Amino acid sequence: xxxxxxxxxxxxxxxxxxxxxxxxxxxxxxxxxxxxxxxxxxxxxxxxxxxxxxxxxxxxxxxxxxxxxxxxxxxxxxxxxxxxxxxxxxxxxxxxxxxxxxxxxxxxxxxxxxxxxxxxxxxxxxxxxxxxxxxxxxxxxxxxxxxxxxxxxxxxxxxxxxxxxxxxxxxxxxxxxxxxxxxxxxxxxxxxxxxxxxxxxxxxxxxxxxxxxxxxxxxxxxxxxxxxxxxxxxxxxxxxxxxxxxxxxxxxxxxxxxxxxxxxxxxxxxxxxxxxxxxxxxxxxxxxxxxxxxxxxxxxxxxxxxxxxxxxxxxxxxxxxxxxxxxxxxxxxxxxxxxxxxxxxxxxxxxxxxxxxxxxxxxxxxxxxxxxxxxxxxxxxxxxxxxxxxxxxxxxxxxxxxxxxxxxxxxxxxxxxxxxxxxxxxxxxxxxxxxxxxxxxxxxxxxxxxxxxxxxxxxxxxxxxxxxxxxxxxxxxxxxxxxxxxxxxx
Ligand SMILES: Cc1cc2nc3c(=O)[nH]c(=O)nc-3n(C[C@H](O)[C@H](O)[C@H](O)COP(=O)(O)OP(=O)(O)OC[C@H]3O[C@@H](n4cnc5c(N)ncnc54)[C@H](O)[C@@H]3O)c2cc1C
Numbered sequence: 028x029x030x031x032x033x034x035x036x037x038x039x040x041x042x043x044x045x046x047x048x049x050x051x052x053x054x055x056x057x058x059x060x061x062x063x064x065x066x067x068x069x070x071x072x073x074x075x076x077x078x079x080x081x082x083x084x085x086x087x088x089x090x091x092x093x094x095x096x097x098x099x100x101x102x103x104x105x106x107x108x109x110x111x112x113x114x115x116x117x118x119x120x121x122x123x124x125x126x127x128x129x130x131x132x133x134x135x136x137x138x139x140x141x142x143x144x145x146x147x148x149x150x151x152x153x154x155x156x157x158x159x160x161x162x163x164x165x166x167x168x169x170x171x172x173x174x175x176x177x178x179x180x181x182x183x184x185x186x187x188x189x190x191x192x193x194x195x196x197x198x199x200x201x202x203x204x205x206x207x208x209x210x211x212x213x214x215x216x217x218x219x220x221x222x223x224x225x226x227x228x229x230x231x232x233x234x235x236x237x238x239x240x241x242x243x244x245x246x247x248x249x250x251x252x253x254x255x256x257x258x259x260x261x262x263x264x265x266x267x268x269x270x271x272x273x274x275x276x277x278x279x280x281x282x283x284x285x286x287x288x289x290x291x292x293x294x295x296x297x298x299x300x301x302x303x304x305x306x307x308x309x310x311x312x313x314x315x316x317x318x319x320x321x322x323x324x325x326x327x328x329x330x331x332x333x334x335x336x337x338x339x340x341x342x343x344x345x346x347x348x349x350x351x352x353x354x355x356x357x358x359x360x361x362x363x364x365x366x367x368x369x370x371x372x373x374x375x376x377x378x379x380x381x382x383x384x385x386x387x388x389x390x391x392x393x394x395x396x397x398x399x400x401x402x403x404x405x406x407x408x409x410x411x412x413x414x415x416x417x418x419x420x421x422x423x424x425x426x427x428x429x430x431x432x433x434x435x436x437x438x439x440x441x442x443x444x445x446x447x448x449x450x451x452x453x454x455x456x457x458x459x460x461x462x463x464x465x466x467x468x469x470x471x472x473x474x475x476x477x478x479x480x481x482x483x484x485x486x487x488x489x490x491x492x493x494x495x496x497x498x499x500x501x502x503x504x505x506x507x508x509x510x511x512x513x514x515x516x517x
Contacts, residue, residue, distance in 0.1 A: 045290050047071035048505060049281055051267050052297035054083020055491050056480040058248045059498035060295050061259045067506040073291075074259055075283070077266035077298075077442045084299070084443060084481075085491060087240035090433050093383035094240040095335040097435040098446075099491045100388070101235055104228025109492040111234070113247040121237040121381055125348040131195065133356035135421030142192065146199055149180050150207050153221070172452050173219035177203060201372060202354035205393040209375045211449040212329035212489070214394050219327070220450040224457050226486040238382040244491060266442070270294060271312040273476045274469065293475055293505050297498065300328040300482035301444030315467075319478075322462040325454025326482055330438040330445040332391040332399040336377075336411060336429035341384055343377075343423065351387075352376040353418035363413060370395040370402070371410045374418075389414075397438045407432060447489040448482035460485040464497065466504050473508050477501040 048064055050057045053076035064072045080086075084098040102110045102120055114120050129143045130136060137143075153167070153176045166183060167176035181200060188196050204216040213219045236243050250257045269282040273294065281289045303323050307315055314320070343351065355363065355372060363371050373395040377387045389411070391399055399407065412428050420426050437443045450456040464483040466474030479497040487493030 045278070046073040047291065048073070048293045048295065049279075049289060049291035050074045050295045050297065051281075052076060052083060052480070053078075053081040053261050053263075054297060054480070054494060055085060055244065055248065056297040056494040056498035057083070057295070058245065058259075059495040060297065060479055060502040061261075062248055062250075062257050063499045063502035064505060065257060065259055067502075069506060069509060072259060073289070074261040075265040075267055075281070075289075076261060076263050077284075079263050081261060081263070082242070082245050083297075084437070084447070085241045085245060086435075087242035088433065090335050091337045091380075091383045091386040091431075093238065093380070093386070094242070095380055095383065095386060095388060095433065096240045097333055097335070097433070098437070099241045099244075101233045103232050103234075103490055103492070105230025105234070106228055108228040108230070109495045110244055111228070111230070111492070114236070114243060117247075117252070119236055119239075119243050120234045122231045122234055123348065123381075124231060124233050125350050125378065128349040128351055130351065130353040130418045130422065131198075131356065132353055132359040132417040135417055135419060137422060138195070142195065145184060146203060149177075149184055150203060152180055153177055153207055167221065171221050172217065173207065173221050174204070174215075174217040176221055177207065177216060198356055199354045201393075202352070202375075205373060205375050206352070208329075209331070209390060209392045212331050212392070212446040213327065213449050214329050214397070218329075218449075218451055218453070220452045220456065222457070223450040224485055225450075225488065228487070228492070235381045240381075241491070248495070268310070269312065270296070270310055270476070273311065273467065274313060279475060293473075293477070293508075295477045295479055295498075295501055295505070297478075297480040297494075299443050299445065299480065300326055300448045302442065303478075303482075304328060305444055318462045319467070321454070322459035325451065325459035326456045326463075327449040327451025327453065328445050328482070329447070329449055330397055332373075332396045332435055332437075334389045334391065334399070334407065334411065334432050334434040335380070336387050336389060337431040338385050338387070338429055339427045340425075342426040343379070343387070345379075345384065348379045350376045350378050351419060353414065355417075359417055363410075366409070366413070367406075368410045368413055370398045371414055373399075374414050399434060400436050400439045404432075407434065449489065457485055460488065464500070466501065473512070474501075474504050477504060 050061045053074050061072050061074050086098040087094050087096050105111045128137045131138050153173050166179045208216055211219055266284040268284045271280040273279045278290045279294050307323050373391040373393040375390045375392045377389050380386045380388055437446045463478050467476040469475045479501045481488050481494040484493035484497045
């Protein structure tokens with residue numbers, strides 16, 4: 028009888044639990060927020076996570092002789108970077124910035140170094156700055172579109188090119204667009220704005236974890252390396268479908284997809300901008316205030332696909348690793364189209380993987396990249412073989428075809444619907460991010476619904492450190508509101 032009663036009470040609690048703070052999403056923003064709350068004495072915190080794992084867009088999986096990261100892989104910068112601050116004291120990061128080598132599929136050889144530099148300089152000249160572009164004279168004056176800027180700079184390059192360079196230059200054009208999109212995850216450069224408030228943390232931009240991949244950051248946030256690991260109530264496979272009465276003040280209702288109901292005094296919402304874009308109209312009751320809706324619409328959210336390739340043996344230069352990239356000749360563009368392999372034209376590069384010597388990570392960016400997630404394994408392998416054979420085999424005679432691969436599925440996964448946010452030409456992303464980062468308060472001025480996550484960070488969006496900072500920032504608002512409430516009670 029006693030057992031039956033406690034079963035009943037537990038079920039009742041799971042179905043109607045009154046929590047103090049509910050954090051939605053156990054990615055870096057959600058975990059950082061929950062940890063900050065617990066560290067500051069807010070103990071009744073529940074984290075609801077749709078997936079059956081924590082980490083969100085940090086997803087380290089075993090592959091080859093080690094692990095690969097299908098999501099975040101690099102720590103971008105050192106000074107003022109939370110990931111660096113967590114990992115560097117434990118010597119978890121390696122600074123081994125690779126060189127760059129651009130190949131041309133017509134002969135499979137690396138292009139002339141001066142030509143490569145010209146192309147790289149061009150992409151670097153498409154600078155994101157608030158106000159006017161200040162590089163390359165005034166070429167991009169008066170436009171806020173990255174694509175228009177690329178076209179103008181490209182025209183200048185074509186005009187100054189020697190006859191023998193022209194064919195090569197023209198065939199490199201699609202690659203230029205994809206390469207520029209690679210760091211932004213835009214599907215099409217015409218969607219990317221030139222205006223951005225992203226602030227690079229000074230230092231090495233491509234630090235990787237010496238072993239264990241980005242999963243290390245989750246362990247650091249959960250303090251798994253320490254004697255007293257963080258204890259937070261994370262409920263996996265708990266997908267939130269509806270958030271009601273968020274304007275009610277004392278009790279916000281949260282309904283999970285499986286019908287479970289919870290209520291909370293304060294909610295921190297961290298799922299991706301992709302999830303928000305798709306569901307904000309149906310998920311929030313009443314509807315979100317206008318400035319939140321327009322913020323969600325204004326900020327860009329893109330995708331890319333990563334495919335890790337396992338080879339029989341290393342065929343690239345281990346001592347001096349290089350990012351190996353390639354653009355396709357007209358003949359190979361035609362051949363790939365004939366063979367139903369147009370998606371290979373979104374290939375942007377191969378990078379080595381730390382502590383995993385027989386694995387290379389390949390990156391696919393641009394319009395064709397989402398299709399990769401739906402291809403059969405045979406189709407993927409056929410395309411990968413095409414790339415390595417025509418782009419690299421002539422330069423690396425020892426090259427063998429990949430024997431196994433694993434690919435990301437960020438676009439298809441309903442809990443992400445893409446990779447990360449970017450500055451879109453469709454609206455003012457800066458104002459959007461600032462608005463989204465503002466807490467929604469109830470009539471008493473208490474913050475009740477708070478958005479966090481990479482897309483809400485106006486200066487470090489699209490990164491893990493930006494996500495962590497955003498989570499801590501909103502958690503601090505909750506902590507402050509609690510202490511104010513307490514003072515008023517006393
Ligand atoms: C391919 C790729 C490469 C990247 N490379 C880098 C890199 O090298 N360096 C870097 O710093 N950053 C990189 N990033 C970006 C970085 O991964 C993200 O900015 C960061 O992880 C975002 O964290 P977040 O907590 O904001 O969101 P997420 O990590 O997306 O966490 C949100 C969580 O909410 C959950 N969720 C969604 N919907 C619901 C729901 N309805 N109910 C409950 N839970 C829900 C999701 O499952 C997820 O776990 C990369 C991202 C990708 C995808």
